[in-house]
Amino acid sequence: MPVPAAFDDMDSPAVSGRPEIRGTTRLYAVLGCPVAQVKAPGMLNPLFARLGVDAVLVPVLAEPGHLGEIVRGLQRMGNVDGLLVTVPHKAEVRAYADTVSAAAEQSGGANALRREPDGTWYADNFDGAGFVAGLRTAGFDPAGVRVSVVGAGGAGGALVPALLAAGAEHVAVCDPRPERLQALSGRLGAAWPGRFSCSAAPGFEAADLVVNATPLGMRADDPLPFDPGRLPEGAVVADIIMQPRETALLRAAAERGLRIHHGEHMLSHQIPLYREFFRLDPVI
Incomplete structure (x- = not known):
């Protein structure tokens, strides 16, 4: 029929x-x-x-x-x-x-x-390259700045070397799991000696950029990954979470008057990289 x-x-x-x-x-x-x-x-x-x-x-x-x-x-x-x-x-x-x-x-x-x-x-x-490209497009060059990354898992582990390669003065990484920090130090120590540090608890005193590289914020009942009230004036707060776009962390940081950077930028700036990686050439 x-x-x-x-x-x-x-x-x-x-x-x-x-x-x-x-x-x-x-x-x-x-x-x-x-x-x-x-x-x-x-x-x-x-x-x-x-x-x-x-x-x-x-x-x-x-x-x-x-x-x-x-x-x-x-x-x-x-x-x-x-x-x-x-x-x-x-x-x-x-x-x-x-x-x-x-x-x-x-x-x-x-x-x-x-x-x-x-x-x-x-x-x-491509997480690290996408994140750095997103920062630069938004008008924030990580070269010469001090960065604090919260979370040394899959995403955090990608952001740290990309930020160091982009010229960050120092990257401080915190994670409560010592095995993650030890693995990160083992991978990066020889390439960037003295330019990054690891700790169980975050230290934000001199941070120009603070990044949430944990899943905290994906669910409505998640606690904040850190208190933006502890950050210095003028710090930029970035989140890698894409849904929801406006995480509780970014809302709290914006209410305090801090500049924020949304997670969607990390993905959107990976699309050209995926196009090359997957060899997505147009049909001629």
């Missing part, structure tokens, strides 16, 4: 706003737990459409206990070309790559994996 024209029109990509899925469509997935907050599909799927790339990016809820099964299953699917990775999997997912970039080595985690022509998988990390 033929499909009525009205229903056919409503299902078209031009009307629905959804990417067109064909038998030839290549697949990308963004893995996280939770995953409802991810913004990458809303940014990359329109990019695929603009470039004429027959591909789609979908969110995948990956419970920590099943990450290996999920990643290996996706990698064995012949039409999956790449993976993006968010909390809490950035450190563990490196084990499922055959080779990793220098940024992934330094950060201790990966947020993007691609299938190579020979079928192997290559991992990279």
Whole structure:
């Protein structure tokens, strides 16, 4: 029985706003737990459409206990070309790559994996580069400033080397888990001796920029990752959380009169990097 024209029109990509899925469509997935907050599909799927790339990016809820099964299953699917990775999997997912970039080595985690022509998988990390680019576009150059990063997990581990490479005078990292700090020191100590320090509790006395690199703020009942009332006048407060856009931390900092920097900038400035990484060339 033929499909009525009205229903056919409503299902078209031009009307629905959804990417067109064909038998030839290549697949990308963004893995996280939770995953409802991810913004990458809303940014990359329109990019695929603009470039004429027959591909789609979908969110995948990956419970920590099943990450290996999920990643290996996706990698064995012949039409999956790449993976993006968010909390809490950035450190563990490196084990499922055959080779990793220098940024992934330094950060201790990966947020993007691609299938190579020979079928192997290559991992990279663009969180740090995206964060620094977002700061600069917003008019804040990290060169010569003192930074305090709260959280030494997957995101914090990526931000610290990127900020140091961008010329930050000193980066102080705090995390209550000593094993994270020891691992970070082991990765970065030889490259930037004396330019970063680690502690269990934050110290903000001389910070020009303070970054929340923890998941605290994603949920409405989360405590603040730190008290912005302790920060010096003129400090910039940045959050890497993208949903909600206005976290409780950023609201509290703005109420105190401090300049704030939203998490969405870190992702939006990674999109050109993803385009190059995944080789998303336009159809000619």
